[in-house]
Amino acid sequence: LQEVTASSRHYVDRLFDLDPQKVLQGVIDMKNAVIGNNKQKANLIVLGAVPRLLYLLQQETSSTELRTECAVVLGSLAMGTENNVKSLLDCHIIPALLQGLLSPDLKFIEACLRCLRTIFISPVTPEDLLYTDATVISHLMALLSRSRYTQEYICQIFSHCCKGPDHQTILFNHGAVQSIAHLLISTSYKVRMQALKCFSVLAFENPQVSMTLVNVSVDGELLPQIFVKMLQRDKPIEMQLTSAKCLTSMCRAGAIRTDDPCIVLKTLPCLVRMCSKDRLLEERVEGAETLAYLIETDVELQRMASITDHLIIMLADYFKYPSSVSAITDIKRLDHDLKHAHELRQAAFKLYASLGANDEDIRKKIIETENMMDRIVNGLSESSIKVRLAAVRCLHSLSRSVQQLRTSFQDHAVWKPLMKVLQNAPNEILVVASSTLCNLLLEFSPSKEPILESGAIELLCSLTQSENLALRVNGIWALMNMAFQAEQKIKSDILRGLSTEQLFQLLSDSDVNVLMKTLGLLRNLLSTRPHIDHIMSTHGKQIMQAVTLILEGEHNIEVKEQTLCILANIADGTTAKELIMTNDDILQKIKYYMSHSNAKLQLAAMFCISNLIWNEEEGSQERQDKLRDMGIVDILHKLSQSSDPNLCDK
Secondary structure, X not given: OHHHHHHHHHHHHHOOOOOHHHHHXXXXXXXXXXXXXXXXXHHHHHOOHHHHHHHHHHOOOOOHHHHHHHHHHHHHHHOOOHHHHHHHHHOOHHHHHHHHOOOOOHHHHHHHHHHHHHHHOOOOOOHHHHOOOHHHHHHHHHHOOOOHXXXXXXXXXXXXXXXXXXXHHHHHHOOHHHHHHHHHHOOOXXXXXXXXXXXXXXXXXXXXXXXXHHOOEEOOXXXXXXXXXXXXXXXXXXHHHHHHHHHHHHHHOOOOOOOOHHHHHHHHHHHHHOOOOOOXXXXXXXXXXXXXXXXXXXXXXXXHHHOOOOHHHHHHHHHOOOOOHHHOOOHHHHHHHHHXXXXXXXXXXXXXXXXXXXXHHHHHHHHHOOOHHHHHHHHOOOOOHHHHHHHHHHHHHHOOOHHHHHOHHHHOOOHHHHHHHOOOOOHHHHHHHHHHHHHHOOOOOOOHXXXXXXXXXXXXXXXXXXXXXXXXHHHHHHHHHHHOOOOHHHHHHHHHHHHHXXXXXXXXXXXXXXXXXXXXXXXXXXXXXXXXHHHHHHHHHHHHHHHHHHHHOOOOHHHHHHHHHHHHHHHOOOOOHHXXXXXXXXXXXXXXXXXXXOHHHHHHHHHHHHHHOOOOOOOHHHHHHHHHHOOHHHHHHHHOOOOOHHHHHO
């Protein structure tokens, strides 16, 4: 290091000369020495050039030319490695450059902005540094009108530093939409492109911005029309892609209808074009991911995309050819593409998941694509968490198909890798994987048996204790599916795995979804007579307590109806009936709900009564007498006059 740095030391020494002219010449020589030379950049940083350059940049006594040259050298140092940028940040370069923007000299302002741009586009720079001082954003907005360079750099800074709704709101409130809109028709391509990128990050998942963009016009033309022009095939690819992203965000936010010609005839076909194997890897990734987002919730767009340019078959190439045909001669490019091939697989899984979200025929086409199930199974065990998540999403989407659950899923024993994924995955994977498991546990799915044997009950019971709401819902939902028409041993295992304590915890969960699924589980556990009697003989007291608790609580109609249906199931047991007949409190509640104002609850309460009074069952006479004494017959007389035909018949 000493030898290397010795040859660079004279550059730094000259920065301390007493003659300003020599200092300026020293900075210019340094600028020429570091251009494109990473080693030289690192040497000068080690030798402490940065604090001195920043000092000269901030000195009021320095000439504008010297300050500008210092900003240029610092920008060049920032162009090097990430470590260089870290060193610059440690020396508090950002406040110094932001201060420089207050100068009246345009060339100096541009040099400071260029350096800021280089620092902010580095992944090691925290975006929040742009927002620490509230006056910075409004000053940048004001500088937008100074030159095409200020426009290009400021838009680039905004598009890199706008991460999430908080940043979007700050920029929006500072008038970003109006200030940047007219730059879309600038004579400079770079300015147009950076302005477009700004809009794509401002509008992403942001209804407020998207709704505003629809009505903004530039030179008498509305923004969506300008975006559509930028989508045309003769425009550069990055421009086509970025305007497609803007229109996609506006469509997803509800600012543009999904059947609008600019989506159906322009945006969707443009994104499908980006998936072709002639495109570069990044373009194919971005094209597929944006298209997946555009069609995710709209079945008509899913159908349209699935029949555009053989998209389903085209996506299969994402697993085979990481490099585009044109890049195969370029060794560096090939190497890059092989390293990033996993991004293509992730994008393909995401798009397949969106395509197959609703339509049975599309799912069939996807599964019939060569080796598709094997690819998903391989994806579930990839090292990249993003690929695993996308593969699980794809599997989840396809698992909505009854036909596929019975065939392809069975043939490929998909449940095995899925159970493995569930062992110790991060929450975002767990949520999708457990949803998929819910589908694999439906009663017509042949995977149900082997999943049970592989320890699913324990796994699902542990999910019901999660802090994460979606995981609690999925855990209890999967248990509910598992208990449907199951044999007694499985039901007992579920009850043992859950524990009474946990059952009560779930029944008092603040989320109505958890509550409904838990009641659904109880209802499925308490079906078929021998099972009802067996479970009530071991857990009767606790279950009756739970039922009482819910019927007395402040719950919606659906919850109470489901609870009365559980009572009706208990009333259908042979010995279990007695738990109702000897519980006056419960009998009074059934009576109360027979006269309720809601017909659904009245019907459910009558089911309880009818299950208690069958003539051919032992003890029916005593039960009928008791109910008669309670005044149930009078209520039935009254209900037989009801205007509701269902109530009347019952």
